[in-house]
Amino acid sequence: MTVAVVTDSSSCLPVALALERNISVVPLHVMVDGIDHREGVDEIPEHVSSGTSVTTAGASPGELIEVYAAALERSRGDGVVALHISRGLSSTWEAARQAADEVGPSVRVVDSGSAGMGLGFAVLSAADSADGGADLDAVYRQAVAASTTSKCFIVVDRLDHLRRGGRIGTAAALLGTALAMKPVLHISGGALVLREKTRTSSKALNKLVDAAVVATSEVGDDSGVALAVHHMQCPERGDNVAAMLTSRIAGFTSIDVYPFGAVLGAHVGPGAVGVVVAPGRG
Template structure:
């Protein structure tokens, strides 16, 4: 019997990678023109934000009870470890706790305090331990450990989307004259906060690379560059990282999913950093 690993669609895991790792994905929700679209399940147009305001929602307790229950059955009762988007960014964490409480102590949930591949790294690592015959305790511990050492940074082209979605946290002090600035943001204690102010996109991307290098450690690091409809900009950042950080073990470029993209807006570039141990 193998411990089942669950994450949510905000991890931005490629479907093939999730299937290969045996990870179950809980879909988050994007409301486009009043229509509820489930990320990773329903087709979401690439220009989903072009028609007006877009809102998002986490997975509900009912959805997670059903999903965790199926995963628990698939594991033969061995257990489930569910690693989710930061509780500071989504209601999914509250739903996860409620669902786990309903199903009992064979279901354990982890607040990754991250998003995108900052979350994905923890889920993938937990799945590797599970596939190797890990116990519920060891799979849970791996998810917690990887979450603790992972970092997430982002540069947004405009702050409007974060402001509307209520995700800007301590960076709210920037608002007003800040819309003319290019801030470097990061997740701290699971919330999006300001790391540094810059005045141009070029400077912001340079500071982004410096911030990533500062937390990459010395024994190897996995990096994922995410972007929202700006593949060329992401490729530039990936090249800058490759030149700046010699200890890179893996470096990939992935688009943000629709849920994250709805909040960061077009032109956003983020980097998830997972130092090796």
């Protein structure tokens, strides 16, 4: 058989794609008005990205043990590589370490240091390696390498959601709201940090595109690059950013646009747009 690949729902991989690639996806959790919803499994209310009654939680060790054990059985002992959302953004990685210890040494856990398609592209890279017949050590190395190269940029309308969820420092949040700034953020060291401030949404989106263009230009021609755009309840804005990128980056006639899932959406809020640049997937 082949090494099995596992991820969590923060990867934002479309269900059909995960099924096609035989990737197991562990749901993260969204609590709305005290009711627990499993992302990608349960129907989640549309207002998940607004209001203080919405909280999120990572996967539990028990949930992960169940998925890891099933994936290991599916691999017929070849092993499991599990890539998860950054430990700086979720408790899932720590739960994954506990679950891997319980299931055994044939399960390797990778902290992607990212989320969204920053994680998703690394998962697909690991799946490519597994499908090519690589053994557990090689798939793990590929997963780690792919996780260290992606760059993720995001613009949010307001920092309130991130501050409330503890995903960005209070000082940065107050700075953004007090001065009515439109912040451009990026993932650095596995955490979401302020990259620069702008005064309008249009300027913020232009800076977002600029950052992605520069990141793409820094990738060597031989390795290739993949791009993805995310949005939270603003498909038109996401499509506009994708169009801006295709007009400025040679070789791209279209770029896939993915909605943020409910868990990430609860933190970034409505109107958020992100861009992921993933080298090595040309």
